Amino acid sequence: MLQSLDKMKSKKGALEISFGWLFAIVAGIVIIFIAIYISSRLIGTQQTSISAQTGKQIGILLDPLETGFESAQTTSITIPSDTRINNICDSAGTFGKQIINLEQKSFGKWIKTDVNVGFQNKYIFSDGQIEGKKFYVFSKPFSFPFKIADLMYITSSDKRYCFSNAPNEINQEISTLNQSNLVVDNCAVNDVKICFGKENCEINVDFSSNSVEKNGTKVYFAGDDRTLMYAAIFSNKTIYECQIKRLMSRVGEISSLYASKELLINGKGCQNDIGSNLGELSGLANELNKSNELEIVKIEADMINQKNNAGVCQLW
């Protein structure tokens, strides 16, 4: 009986924790939690800053692709970690904005950031989200009828596009580019097939209506240099329509620049008499809402081009 009482006493003593210990444990836990919280916040901030820097760097790296007279050129961008490039187009304002938002993989998880890097003078055509480590950028100058901008088509190296039954000029252009994820004929099963005939593929190009059908939606292109055709192939409908609106706003602004130039050189004996046409082109381009209206603007642009070529002094 006495022995069992002693045991009970000693057990009670083992459970006793002094206030000092209790205080230290509680304070220690609080400090550790604060440290973990601050570290995770810091990692998040670091990730956001890396994404912002990479986004800006991508934009800057695209600068050399905006050049003078080359017909088409290609380059590649390799990012050390798996990256998702979110292509966002904003048509608000005079020139709208090309926005790049990046998500990068960290410890197997995609880290989303709110940092949007914007450029008013860039036009990127791609799907809404492209994923990979290596990206190909192919650029082509767009004229309507004077040079408007260089359009960039970004694709991931993980996705291969196959042009089936394309006209010879397109086959040649694609082969000359030597971009490994763009192939002509000999399509593989996993390739995104682009058809120019009557086949039913993922992407169908119809030259009779100057349209591209993709994912059940149709967009229209104009121009003989196929710049907008590639834009329609590589981008989704939302991005394509928004970028067309931005491009047409730039057509409007450059038209007014040429109209001012015409006024200036008229006094020097250079009379082209296309000032009013340039005004009309500017109005039509600024009013464009959807790609199916492109043909109307194109007719005016072609007429102005003819007048410019026949004029005493060429404006462009």
Next chain:
Amino acid sequence: MVSSRGQMKIQQMIFMIVAVTLLFILVGVFFLSINLSNLKKSSVNLAEENSMLLVSKLANSPEFSCGNAFGSSRTNCIDFDKVISLKGRTEYSDFWGVAKIEIRKIYPNQGDTLCTSKNYPDCGVLKILDKNVKILPYSSNFVSLCRKETDGKIVYDKCELAMLLIASQDKTS
């Protein structure tokens, strides 16, 4: 006696905890300041890289380039007749993402006379974009500055040597 020893221990513990917390805060602030200065450095580097790459291609952009207006297509050729009307256009103030764009005639040197629609083309400096902000060093590129000229009978092309200067905004301060 026992209770005052206990109180002493608690005071020691509190003092230690405060000291440890302060140490953590100091280390954190030190780390943050290094991080912030690196971020500022990379922001400056990116801005400088942007203006360096931009200056090499800006002359060939649609708003500046000669196109075929002076015979065959030329690279690094700026159409003076076109670019003069670009001056003061507010629509373009954020278009290139830089703070200053100017064209300075090198040969023939026409001094620092600012170009306006009134003294055009007899001027030395055309300020296309001139934001009143703190800027990073200028990046420059040699260009030919061409315009249509007349002697009263015939119209001819006149090209002069100029320098295109671009500066980005310094956002670090």
